[in-house]
Amino acid sequence: MKVLLAEVNVSEGRNADSIEKMRSALMRDGAIRLMEVNSDKDHNRTVFTYSGEPQAILEGTKRLAKSAIDLIDMKVHSGAHPRMGAVDVVPFIPARDVSNEEALEIARAFGKFLGELGVPVFYYEEAATRPERKSLVDIRKGEYEALAEKMKTETWKPDEGPHAFVAKSGATVTGVRFPLVAFNVNLATDDLDVGKQIVKAVRGATGGYQHVRAIALAIPGKKMVQVSMNLTNYTKTPIHRVFETIKSEAESRGVRVVDTELVGPIPVMALEDVMKFYLRCYHVSMEQLY
Amino acid sequence: MKVLLAEVNVSEGRNADSIEKMRSALMRDGAIRLMEVNSDKDHNRTVFTYSGEPQAILEGTKRLAKSAIDLIDMKVHSGAHPRMGAVDVVPFIPARDVSNEEALEIARAFGKFLGELGVPVFYYEEAATRPERKSLVDIRKGEYEALAEKMKTETWKPDEGPHAFVAKSGATVTGVRFPLVAFNVNLATDDLDVGKQIVKAVRGATGGYQHVRAIALAIPGKKMVQVSMNLTNYTKTPIHRVFETIKSEAESRGVRVVDTELVGPIPVMALEDVMKFYLRCYHVSMEQLY
Numbered sequence: 001m002k003v004l005l006a007e008v009n010v011s012e013g014r015n016a017d018s019i020e021k022m023r024s025a026l027m028r029d030g031a032i033r034l035m036e037v038n039s040d041k042d043h044n045r046t047v048f049t050y051s052g053e054p055q056a057i058l059e060g061t062k063r064l065a066k067s068a069i070d071l072i073d074m075k076v077h078s079g080a081h082p083r084m085g086a087v088d089v090v091p092f093i094p095a096r097d098v099s100n101e102e103a104l105e106i107a108r109a110f111g112k113f114l115g116e117l118g119v120p121v122f123y124y125e126e127a128a129t130r131p132e133r134k135s136l137v138d139i140r141k142g143e144y145e146a147l148a149e150k151m152k153t154e155t156w157k158p159d160e161g162p163h164a165f166v167a168k169s170g171a172t173v174t175g176v177r178f179p180l181v182a183f184n185v186n187l188a189t190d191d192l193d194v195g196k197q198i199v200k201a202v203r204g205a206t207g208g209y210q211h212v213r214a215i216a217l218a219i220p221g222k223k224m225v226q227v228s229m230n231l232t233n234y235t236k237t238p239i240h241r242v243f244e245t246i247k248s249e250a251e252s253r254g255v256r257v258v259d260t261e262l263v264g265p266i267p268v269m270a271l272e273d274v275m276k277f278y279l280r281c282y283h284v285s286m287e288q289l290y
Numbered sequence: 291m292k293v294l295l296a297e298v299n300v301s302e303g304r305n306a307d308s309i310e311k312m313r314s315a316l317m318r319d320g321a322i323r324l325m326e327v328n329s330d331k332d333h334n335r336t337v338f339t340y341s342g343e344p345q346a347i348l349e350g351t352k353r354l355a356k357s358a359i360d361l362i363d364m365k366v367h368s369g370a371h372p373r374m375g376a377v378d379v380v381p382f383i384p385a386r387d388v389s390n391e392e393a394l395e396i397a398r399a400f401g402k403f404l405g406e407l408g409v410p411v412f413y414y415e416e417a418a419t420r421p422e423r424k425s426l427v428d429i430r431k432g433e434y435e436a437l438a439e440k441m442k443t444e445t446w447k448p449d450e451g452p453h454a455f456v457a458k459s460g461a462t463v464t465g466v467r468f469p470l471v472a473f474n475v476n477l478a479t480d481d482l483d484v485g486k487q488i489v490k491a492v493r494g495a496t497g498g499y500q501h502v503r504a505i506a507l508a509i510p511g512k513k514m515v516q517v518s519m520n521l522t523n524y525t526k527t528p529i530h531r532v533f534e535t536i537k538s539e540a541e542s543r544g545v546r547v548v549d550t551e552l553v554g555p556i557p558v559m560a561l562e563d564v565m566k567f568y569l570r571c572y573h574v575s576m577e578q579l580y
Binding site for chain 1: 293325341385533547550551555561574
């Protein structure tokens with residue numbers, strides 16, 4: 001069965017009535033598996049995470065986006081999280097039996113739909129049409145407030161929709177990205193330096209694993225230090241390898257791993273290597289799961 | 291999302307045309323995820339394994355069973371595997387978010403359907419209506435050939451359908467059972483005795499884990515011995531615990547575990563304990579998977 005994931009970030013995190021309207025628009029046809037609705041009042045932002053067959057995801061995302069664009073007015077939006085549109089960012093994430101190409105088709109069909117609704121759309125990550133628009137951070141620089149000026153330049157000609165500033169909706173970023181795994185390891189120490197040394201050892205930017213982004217945090221109430229990570233490609237940098245490295249680095253410093261956390265949605269395929277490594281079942285496939 | 295599994299055993303393993311007709315009856319509405327179709331010519335038997343939402347499973351199983359009853363004539367059936375009906379055994383297996391009660395309702399709705407088609411039906415396992423009809427082996431004793439005599443007695447009054455021998459269809463056993471995990475461990479030895487000692491250590495019948503059934507087999511071409519197991523309740527006797535016990539028992543005899551095999555469908559919930567144990571992520575839930 002094909003499974004595509006969508007993670008829709010909308011610029012509304014306070015009005016419960018609006019959030020409920022968006023949710024029910026999304027869920028209308030019963031073909032969507034809603035995984036999480038995470039609203040943050042300070043950010044004034046809600047993230048809808050859901051999965052399903054690719055066509056069902058496309059249709060559900062259209063309904064959700066249409067509802068968000070009707071309900072949200074960016075002219076009066078404020079919030080702590082960076083944003084530039086009512087429907088701010090929509091990554092599509094291939095989860096099971098969905099190729100990159102198929103996910104790209106869905107992202108482009110969604111972009112076209114928004115463009116036809118009159119919203120300027122930029123494709124990012126795997127769907128980017130220019131290298132300088134690959135990263136969300138680059139595209140969103142200056143946020144909503146900078147959009148009017150940016151839209152006057154040729155560099156910011158959108159991939160879909162009008163080449164003009166649209167005050168009510170702002171602009172939307174959509175595309176395809178690889179599934180992330182959010183993985184935290186808690187260490188039995190209150191010495192943040194140990195955490196920082198281990199971060200240095202495992203993250204790509206400082207010579208560690210290519211697809212690890214990491215920071216060290218103190219967890220004061222618990223006398224623990226957390227190595228908080230995003231694994232950006234679990235096929236090339238698998239969970240168990242990062243875990244075993246952290247365990248041995250910690251133990252060489254006389255520090256025990258208390259526990260770990262896998263946070264939020266987990267792509268089932270990321271468990272395959274864990275099973276193979278620990279249980280030595282080298283031929284198991286997550287396709288066997290039910 | 292609710293997931294129910296069905297494993298339909300029909301008494302036809304040779305006529306490819308009939309098997310294809312049954313398969314296509316099952317799949318007609320696109321709501322079934324077919325996991326395996328396993329036909330055996332010697333057994334003259336096919337096992338269809340599939341999953342989906344409970345109501346979709348009920349409807350698909352009705353279509354498959356109707357087709358099998360039309361196509362198979364037990365009067366002329368022969369094969370090496372024990373059997374007593376065209377639709378021989380149909381266990382429904384709760385996989386995700388389906389309670390035992392809900393699975394029982396599906397099994398009983400299916401039994402009623404078959405009964406109305408004129409097939410005698412016996413409920414077994416969790417659905418059994420008498421203790422002596424809990425085990426499939428007990429119900430099927432004497433096979434199809436003994437049915438005519440058995441059906442004359444009060445003991446063999448069926449739970450659904452006519453209290454009479456029906457020559458063409460035979461009788462069907464259906465019910466609800468807990469998911470099995472088929473788990474094999476391969477040892478680097480050609481000494482079958484080591485395998486037998488380890489079987490004795492881990493299986494319930496000889497003082498080992500309550501929910502382990504096990505045998506030892508020589509794998510001649512490979513100079514290996516296999517401990518071949520069914521874990522009949524992975525929540526109470528989890529995979530990793532059995533694996534670690536076998537590993538330590540083997541190592542104390544100077545024997546290495548080469549690898550392991552998880553065979554056939556695996557209930558996703560069985561991986562939860564594996565993840566928790568090895569990665570120490572004690573709060574992970576398989577509900578996070580997509």
